[in-house]
Amino acid sequence: MGSRGTRTLILGGVRSGKSGHGESLLLDCPSVRYLATGPTTSSDADWVARLTAHRARRDDRYTTVETIDVAAALRSDQTPTLLDDLGNWLAAHLDAVGGWGDAPVDLTSVRSEICSAIEDFTAELVIISPEVGLSVVPPTPAGRRFQDELGALNEAVAAVCDRVVLTVAGRVLDLPAAPPTPTPTATTSTPTATAPAPTATVLPSTATDTAPTAPEKPAAAASPAPTTGEPVDPTDAENFPPVEPPDITTAAAARARHLDLTKPPGSLGRLEDLGVWLASCQGACPPRQLTEPRVVVFAGDHGVAQSGVSAFPPEVTAQMVANIASGGAAVNVLARRAGATVQVVDMSVDADTAPEVSRYKVRRSSGDLRITDALTIAEARAALAAGRAIADDLVDAGADLLIGGEMGIGNTTPATVLIGTLTRREPVEIVGRGTGIDDAGWIRKTAAIRDGMRRARRHVHDPLSLLAAVAGADLTALAGFLAQAAVRRTPVILDGMVVTAAAMVANELAPGAARWWVAGHRSVEPAHSVALEHLDLEPILDLSMRLGEGSGALTALPIVASSVDILRSMATFAEAGVSDKDEPAAALAADRS
Ligand SMILES: Cc1cc2ncn([C@H]3O[C@H](COP(=O)(O)O)[C@@H](O)[C@H]3O)c2cc1C
Numbered sequence: 001m002g003s004r005g006t007r008t009l010i011l012g013g014v015r016s017g018k019s020g021h022g023e024s025l026l027l028d029c030p031s032v033r034y035l036a037t038g039p040t041t042s043s044d045a046d047w048v049a050r051l052t053a054h055r056a057r058r059d060d061r062y063t064t065v066e067t068i069d070v071a072a073a074l075r076s077d078q079t080p081t082l083l084d085d086l087g088n089w090l091a092a093h094l095d096a097v098g099g100w101g102d103a104p105v106d107l108t109s110v111r112s113e114i115c116s117a118i119e120d121f122t123a124e125l126v127i128i129s130p131e132v133g134l135s136v137v138p139p140t141p142a143g144r145r146f147q148d149e150l151g152a153l154n155e156a157v158a159a160v161c162d163r164v165v166l167t168v169a170g171r172v173l174d175l176p177a178a179p180p181t182p183t184p185t186a187t188t189s190t191p192t193a194t195a196p197a198p199t200a201t202v203l204p205s206t207a208t209d210t211a212p213t214a215p216e217k218p219a220a221a222a223s224p225a226p227t228t229g230e231p232v233d234p235t236d237a238e239n240f241p242p243v244e245p246p247d248i249t250t251a252a253a254a255r256a257r258h259l260d261l262t263k264p265p266g267s268l269g270r271l272e273d274l275g276v277w278l279a280s281c282q283g284a285c286p287p288r289q290l291t292e293p294r295v296v297v298f299a300g301d302h303g304v305a306q307s308g309v310s311a312f313p314p315e316v317t318a319q320m321v322a323n324i325a326s327g328g329a330a331v332n333v334l335a336r337r338a339g340a341t342v343q344v345v346d347m348s349v350d351a352d353t354a355p356e357v358s359r360y361k362v363r364r365s366s367g368d369l370r371i372t373d374a375l376t377i378a379e380a381r382a383a384l385a386a387g388r389a390i391a392d393d394l395v396d397a398g399a400d401l402l403i404g405g406e407m408g409i410g411n412t413t414p415a416t417v418l419i420g421t422l423t424r425r426e427p428v429e430i431v432g433r434g435t436g437i438d439d440a441g442w443i444r445k446t447a448a449i450r451d452g453m454r455r456a457r458r459h460v461h462d463p464l465s466l467l468a469a470v471a472g473a474d475l476t477a478l479a480g481f482l483a484q485a486a487v488r489r490t491p492v493i494l495d496g497m498v499v500t501a502a503a504m505v506a507n508e509l510a511p512g513a514a515r516w517w518v519a520g521h522r523s524v525e526p527a528h529s530v531a532l533e534h535l536d537l538e539p540i541l542d543l544s545m546r547l548g549e550g551s552g553a554l555t556a557l558p559i560v561a562s563s564v565d566i567l568r569s570m571a572t573f574a575e576a577g578v579s580d581k582d583e584p585a586a587a588l589a590a591d592r593s
């Protein structure tokens with residue numbers, strides 16, 4: 001593999017499933033060194049039985065090396081390694097310094113030696129360590145020493161690992177990054193390239209459009225949208241605050257209002273549902289008309305596109321970024337019609353782009369997902385932080401609806417890998433034609449997606465490392481953008497397959513985010529229907545589109561705006577003097593009494 005491997009620390013109690021999980025993380029490695037830190041022979045029958053059970057699970061890819069000099073072993077051989085475990089390693093070092101009594105010991109130097117060897121290690125590394133801190137404080141000096149020292153060791157090793165998990169009862173819990181040490185961070189907001197101001201709009205201004213008899217009243221229980229975003233800490237970008245759902249009291253008020261409007265109940269079908277959703281997102285019935293919808297197109301190249309998985313050459317990405325920045329792409333035309341503005345952001349284009357577009361650029365092209373990680377964990381965090389900061393800036397500036405778009409030759413390949421991995425589908429079921437590849441290209445693309453899925457599957461429970469492994473910086477920033485919109489209680493219209501793939505990961509990062517999203521359309525890409533079903537989203541339109549950029553979402557935007565008009569501007573039965581469905585019967589009953 002070209003890039004460095006992931007360093008994973010697995011903590012867990014006795015028989016919690018930690019070794020089994022560690023071995024499963026190394027399934028794709030053709031050979032694995034097993035660094036055994038405990039004795040591999042013993043007169044204790046139970047100990048031998050445990051070793052035999054562990055050994056039986058490991059296949060012939062494993063070579064066992066028995067040592068307590070783990071730092072030297074890690075430095076001497078950069079092959080994929082399972083280190084099992086830190087508890088035995090610590091016990092051996094306490095033995096060596098006679099550290100089991102009351103006299104103070106100082107293991108700082110061996111601890112920093114092992115940590116720096118872990119930090120410098122370049123292949124896949126899985127470290128197992130017991131979590132003994134959850135029990136009572138032991139009654140013996142030796143027990144207390146072991147518990148205290150192991151706590152300090154686990155914390156130090158966790159700090160140099162990319163991923164830390166806790167296994168309990170055979171389940172694996174991903175542990176979030178340690179809280180950052182607070183340092184003052186400056187917020188900056190440099191605008192990226194913005195397309196020409198809209199010349200035509202279907203979104204009417206609120207001034208001319210207020211419903212005569214339905215004054216706008218914020219629903220009682222709606223908590224207000226946070227007004228400003230906390231600056232996102234790039235070292236902690238994958239940790240989102242809890243996402244609150246849209247307001248259900250307002251949803252009920254909007255549903256009730258629909259029943260008062262001069263139409264048979266439910267006769268406007270899903271247009272009614274859309275109005276209810278937007279009202280509940282805003283916490284206002286009737287909802288305010290959308291006046292500040294914003295589109296952000298995240299652009300990036302993908303290493304895999306060098307291998308003929310697209311009908312178009314990679315240089316089209318940079319050319320299209322320039323086209324979008326100057327207002328000539330489909331996304332710009334549709335945005336002008338719908339009254340939205342467009343900005344394009346270069347996250348990982350394989351060329352130099354204008355400074356106002358490349359402010360958040362993480363790297364030139366993401367790695368080829370078939371053979372290497374698309375991003376390092378640090379790059380993935382930077383891309384997530386960028387998407388979140390862009391959403392924050394737009395919401396702080398008054399955006400009332402967000403749309404994420406994408407531009408990147410080859411990006412239907414990583415998007416299909418994400419969808420296939422998270423929904424556990426076979427590649428052949430879900431691979432589409434993207435920009436229109438021929439049969440030979442489809443076969444190449446399917447093989448690339450299969451390879452990517454093989455690499456991705458071990459990250460299925462860890463959205464950050466999944467994004468780093470296969471998504472690339474553009475899709476990762478999109479995931480951050482979509483999740484942050486939900487955190488900021490701002491509605492989103494999703495676009496096609498590529499955006500929905502990022503949305504799936506965003507909903508893993510920020511569970512519940514999907515309730516702030518509607519699906520603008522159903523793309524012809526087969527993976528899109530699978531992703532929509534997974535997120536339980538029913539698309540507004542089905543126009544056989546397959547462009548991306550945000551085009552499907554923008555085509556649906558006027559329909560969402562119409563759903564607001566209906567709730568704002570239609571007359572009620574009482575206002576128009578129209579008999580309601582139950583009125584004649586009610587009048588008769590009143591006459592008889
Ligand atoms: C001129 C042009 C404009 C586009 N606008 C969006 N895409 C779309 O097509 C690409 C994904 O398809 P694939 O995976 O097959 O390459 C992405 O750039 C996506 O945004 C375009 C593609 C082209 C060629």
Ligand SMILES: O=C(O)c1cccnc1
Nearest residue numbers: 496497498523546547548
């Ligand atoms: O559905 C999409 O997002 C899509 C389809 C084809 C090409 N680009 C994007």
